[in-house]
Amino acid sequence: MEHEIYRFPRERLAVLVERLAREFRVVGPVRKAADCAWEEVRPETPLALDYPTTLLPPRQFFAPQRETLFRFRKTADGFAFETPAAERPVALVGVHGCDLTGLRVLRSFHESSCRDRVVTDRLDQSFIFGVACWVPCMAEAFCRDMGSLENEIPADLYAWDFGEVLLVKVLRPRGRAVLSDVGALQAATADELVTLRRRLRARHEAFPAHLKFAPAKLPVALEAAHADLLWEANAERCLSCGRCNLVCPTCTCFDVQDVASIDGTEGARVRTWHGCQVPGFSKVAGGHDFRPSRTEKLRYRVFRKGKYMPERYGMVGCTGCGRCFKHCPTHISIRDIFRQVGGAG
Amino acid sequence: MVQSSMVPEPCRVLEAIRQTPKEVLLVVAAPQQAPFQPEPGQFVMVSLPGIGEAPLSLAALPGEGTPEGTFELLVRKAGRLTNLVTRLVAGELLYVRGPYGRRVAWDQFEGSNLMLIAGGLGLAPLRPFVRRALLRRERFRHIDVLIGARNPDELLFRADLASWKARRDDARVLLTVDAASDGWGGRIGVITTLFDQVHPETEDAVAVMCGPPVMYRHAIRRLLAMGFYENRVWLTLERRMKCGVGLCGNCQMNGLYLCQQGPLFSYREVRHLSEAV
Numbered sequence: 001m002e003h004e005i006y007r008f009p010r011e012r013l014a015v016l017v018e019r020l021a022r023e024f025r026v027v028g029p030v031r032k033a034a035d036c037a038w039e040e041v042r043p044e045t046p047l048a049l050d051y052p053t054t055l056l057p058p059r060q061f062f063a064p065q066r067e068t069l070f071r072f073r074k075t076a077d078g079f080a081f082e083t084p085a086a087e088r089p090v091a092l093v094g095v096h097g098c099d100l101t102g103l104r105v106l107r108s109f110h111e112s113s114c115r116d117r118v119v120t121d122r123l124d125q126s127f128i129f130g131v132a133c134w135v136p137c138m139a140e141a142f143c144r145d146m147g148s149l150e151n152e153i154p155a156d157l158y159a160w161d162f163g164e165v166l167l168v169k170v171l172r173p174r175g176r177a178v179l180s181d182v183g184a185l186q187a188a189t190a191d192e193l194v195t196l197r198r199r200l201r202a203r204h205e206a207f208p209a210h211l212k213f214a215p216a217k218l219p220v221a222l223e224a225a226h227a228d229l230l231w232e233a234n235a236e237r238c239l240s241c242g243r244c245n246l247v248c249p250t251c252t253c254f255d256v257q258d259v260a261s262i263d264g265t266e267g268a269r270v271r272t273w274h275g276c277q278v279p280g281f282s283k284v285a286g287g288h289d290f291r292p293s294r295t296e297k298l299r300y301r302v303f304r305k306g307k308y309m310p311e312r313y314g315m316v317g318c319t320g321c322g323r324c325f326k327h328c329p330t331h332i333s334i335r336d337i338f339r340q341v342g343g344a345g
Numbered sequence: 346m347v348q349s350s351m352v353p354e355p356c357r358v359l360e361a362i363r364q365t366p367k368e369v370l371l372v373v374a375a376p377q378q379a380p381f382q383p384e385p386g387q388f389v390m391v392s393l394p395g396i397g398e399a400p401l402s403l404a405a406l407p408g409e410g411t412p413e414g415t416f417e418l419l420v421r422k423a424g425r426l427t428n429l430v431t432r433l434v435a436g437e438l439l440y441v442r443g444p445y446g447r448r449v450a451w452d453q454f455e456g457s458n459l460m461l462i463a464g465g466l467g468l469a470p471l472r473p474f475v476r477r478a479l480l481r482r483e484r485f486r487h488i489d490v491l492i493g494a495r496n497p498d499e500l501l502f503r504a505d506l507a508s509w510k511a512r513r514d515d516a517r518v519l520l521t522v523d524a525a526s527d528g529w530g531g532r533i534g535v536i537t538t539l540f541d542q543v544h545p546e547t548e549d550a551v552a553v554m555c556g557p558p559v560m561y562r563h564a565i566r567r568l569l570a571m572g573f574y575e576n577r578v579w580l581t582l583e584r585r586m587k588c589g590v591g592l593c594g595n596c597q598m599n600g601l602y603l604c605q606q607g608p609l610f611s612y613r614e615v616r617h618l619s620e621a622v
Contacts, residue, residue, distance in 0.1 A: 069351045072394040078355045078438040079394045226619075253594030256351075256587040260395030267395050269351070271587070274595070281595065284585055285423060288558065290598065290620050300620075308600035
């Protein structure tokens with residue numbers, strides 16, 4: 001094997017969290033009532049690595065839902081500005097393939113259009129511990145179709161969970177350094193590697209294929225389907241709630257607002273997540289809306305993921321995580337739309 | 346760690362000139378932190394801390410009819426921010442970042458007849474084109490400036506109009522209003538009614554338009570019928586923007602970001618986009 005694969009005893013996960021906490025704010029999937037959420041973890045926190053996909057994707061740690069751009073304070077002449085202090089970089093433990101792909105897309109977007117490096121800096125400084133999935137986490141997932149199931153980038157370490165033991169692949173040198181620090185540099189045995197290969201073959205069967213075409217064909221297929229009735233048929237059910245935007249690992253749009261004290265002498269300019277499905281997003285001066293209907297809005301969202309993003313940034317903007325589909329109150333399915341579009345192409 | 350390009354620079358208002366009851370022209374000292382060398386068609390993000398931020402077209406570029414180190418903005422009262430900005434007086438501060446938007450190489454507009462078309466508030470972004478064309482008059486054949494307003498009271502930049510009209514050998518300036526009021530002796534009708542009066546040779550001619558979408562729909566049709574090439578008809582588009590640097594997504598139109606690939610486009614670049622005009 002071209003990569004180093006080490007055996008990692010499960011009980012060392014606590015040591016790993018402890019080691020990472022020296023440098024990072026360590027975040028992992030934590031079980032909530034019906035879901036899982038990314039939360040700060042401590043060595044004693046039980047880490048469920050086979051968790052169902054979290055409600056919000058990990059992009060919240062790189063482009064937060066609410067972020068202060070700068071604070072302002074009135075002075076004798078105008079306002080003085082102060083930018084927030086550097087924060088602790090984040091370590092994500094237990095990232096599944098869909099969300100690893102989401103972070104790759106986030107990087108491709110910010111590398112191409114960003115003049116500053118705020119999000120890419122956070123990505124660069126973060127530590128990512130990826131974990132393979134053995135079975136689909138939910139019925140809506142179609143990660144295999146979108147190429148996310150097998151994606152290991154941008155993980156520093158990538159693990160296959162075998163219960164008492166995890167096999168951990170080193171993808172970046174600092175991943176090895178961390179393994180060394182926690183005393184887990186014992187190479188996997190030949191038997192374990194054979195088992196891994198066998199289980200990976202079996203895993204492929206566990207994830208049904210939903211699409212009959214490769215995601216790389218999406219831009220052409222979508223273009224051909226631009227005038228199809230499917231947009232209207234799906235958008236009829238849309239409540240314009242914007243939940244699909246919030247839960248998407250590759251949505252990047254934001255709004256900017258000033259929040260000021262009652263006398264206006266101090267405050268902050270803040271950016272918050274925004275979404276193309278929300279009424280008003282495409283309104284311009286004079287009340288004109290250049291993307292007025294739910295049909296156009298839905299088509300825009302799907303085109304952005306399947307056509308505009310790959311054409312502009314080189315990566316399809318859908319990871320197949322299934323969140324938008326699962327959390328949509330009327331269950332509009334981007335997977336079914338892709339399937340229909342593929343049929344048209 | 347922060348988007349440093351989202352932090353504005355305080356810029357001193359040097360003069361505030363009321364244009365109409367709704368509109369004020371601000372003469373502003375240019376930002377100092379980086380070279381401020383905008384091209385016609387570019388814009389700045391303007392804000393007041395605690396109130397908000399919005400994109401505004403540049404109505405005059407430094408050293409082009411306005412002193413070096415200054416620029417101008419035309420502000421119409423529309424919301425909370427523009428209401429307060431139109432109340433600024435000389436000496437007060439406005440917060441600015443930019444210039445943003447595509448820099449279209451100026452020589453693309455030169456070499457033949459130039460037709461400059463403005464509807465309503467569109468005269469503000471068009472003004473730097475008129476001014477630069479008149480500064481470099483020898484590089485054009487005929488210059489026609491067509492200006493439409495809803496009514497005579499809404500005509501902007503009257504001092505400019507008078508000075509442009511005075512250069513009758515250099516440019517033909519035609520005005521029209523949709524509806525006249527007492528004392529208006531000029532033309533009445535939508536802007537396309539002026540198109541019959543421009544210099545007819547359209548070989549390599551260039552048109553630049555700033556106005557509302559409805560004007561574009563009619564004007565483009567007429568210009569193409571007159572023989573203009575689709576890549577020589579330019580128009581500026583307007584969208585809500587929250588960053589100006591290709592991040593916030595508010596201005597995305599099909600696959601394009603208006604703030605980066607626009608807001609000035611040739612018709613050929615946007616004619617196939619369902620969300621453009």
